[in-house]
Amino acid sequence: MSLPKLQIALDNNTLSEALQSASMVADAVDIIEVGTILCVAEGMEPVRCLRSLYPNKVIVADTKCADAGGTVARNCRTAGANWMTVICSATVPTMKAALTEMEDIQVELYGNWTFEEAKLWQGAGLNQVVYHQSRDALVAGETWGEKDLNKIRKLTEMGFKVSVTGGLELETLELFKGIDVFTFIAGRSIRDAASPFEGAMKFKAEINRIWGE
16 A cells, blocks of 8 residues: 655635745645636636746646546646546546546546446546545535545545545544545645644654554
8 A cells, every 4th residue: 555645735716825835835745736716716827837836746737627628638738737637527528538638637526426437437547536525515514434435445446546635634634544545635724724834744744654554
């Protein structure tokens, strides 16, 4: 079982805020994500800026693309993204079109997706998924539970690289012990810390403690 990576989600509302956040944590994380909110607010400019500033980092454009996969992916790639996201409700042809333009595609799991659909994504060449507790679900009081963990386990057993996100805190990581998580994606819990760099390093230390044993 490999050591999970750490990804910072830049769900800032402006480019200037995102660049400030990135400057404080880039050295402590493995992957930098231009969040959906930032993509909507600022387009591909954050991707271009982050690629220029951090040429050796994996950069994800969290577009949650639902259509025009090839065109959206081409725009993301041209701006400098390594990966982008598609929503699980997108058609398989949309996902395949996106994959032809990018190094890799992540399928964002929301709503009532099925494992039968997951097999179709896998058959189309997609091997990354992002398992969510959505921001809205967390506000409504939902928390991580055994139902989520069982789905994540099954996805990893199918051969997917599963990233996990949604209200992750240091104490949350222990829940996933024994599961081959590909990446933990954290946003506000790191960005809003008194010291974002120290916050990210604490996440890395906890990942090392749990999965490095």
